[in-house]
Amino acid sequence: MKFHSLTKMLTVGLIAVMTAALLVGCGSESSQKKFLNIATGGTAGTYYPIGGAMAEILNKEIPGMNASAQSTGATVANINMLKDNSVDLAIVQNDITYYAVNGTEMFQDKKVDNIRGIASLYPETCQFVTLDKSGIKSIKELKGKRVAVGAAGSGAEANARQILEAYGITYNDIDVQYLSFAEGASALKDGNVDAAFLTAGYPTSSVQDIASQNKVRLLPIDADKAEALIAKYPFYTKTTIPAGTYAGFD
CATH class of the missing domain: 3.40.190.10 (Periplasmic binding protein-like II)
Incomplete structure (x- = not known):
């Protein structure tokens, strides 16, 4: 039988703090190391393997890139880490991002308005x-x-x-x-x-x-x-x- 449930449109997205920049080491342009930390979720969920795959592709395709996926408490924790500039990119639920930008639900009186969406990933x-x-x-x-x-x-x-x-x-x-x-x-x-x-x-x-x-x-x-x-x-x-x-x- 088919099972009917709810999904969320463009639910999972990749976002970053608007002012975040790659951390670059010393040296010439060709030898500069670019560090990128991707906040994901728990290891039993979907975010973590996707973040790992993204880091692997970035490291393979971009010279000098040092991207890594970090296991986290997922969306709410990720948005707070973006706010604190402790990560560069994060995989998030778009509904929770909506709450953060508008200062509602778990972000009541704690609006986070300096984050920007980069891509929608999957429902x-x-x-x-x-x-x-x-x-x-x-x-x-x-x-x-x-x-x-x-x-x-x-x-x-x-x-x-x-x-x-x-x-x-x-x-x-x-x-x-x-x-x-x-x-x-x-x-x-x-x-x-x-x-x-x-x-x-x-x-x-x-x-x-x-x-x-x-x-x-x-x-x-x-x-x-x-x-x-x-x-x-x-x-x-x-x-x-x-x-x-x-x-x-x-």
Whole structure:
């Protein structure tokens, strides 16, 4: 069967501080070393391998380039590191970048207006994952359950909160667990949570890891709830995860 979910238009982008420059060592132009630090995300997500591949290409194609990918707490942390000039480029969720530029959500009264987009990379999909044996078949059934919603203050956590709210569910209605992709996957496999949420391009390594040992179920987002979310948050759009994306997912 096909699984209907939400994705975010131009979700993942590459941004930089407008005034950031490459750090250049001493010497002639031909011997100058260019240092470039790319902020990515956790090693269980999609950002880290993409950042690594970008660094590899830059090092191969640009003489004197010394680019490296840094594992981080992902979008929110990346934007703060850009603000502090501790990284040069960052892979981010565009919705969270919108919050930063406008000083809303987790960036309330902490506007970051000196960042600029360079490129859109790929759409990310919001995924509520549970084990088939849990018997949970709908997001509305998460009330009273142990749910990993992402790291506290992360972009994924904001998405989880918004989607749950569309179903009339607040964090007071669930046993909320602030766990990263990798932590949530581990907790789900060990039976310490009933469902885990992630925002990432599919197939996602943390979900593949779960599905390699367990039959998994992705909880669909009902059409009316999707429409309500899109009306309130225009960066969402509908998507379908094909059957066979994950082992054990029909």
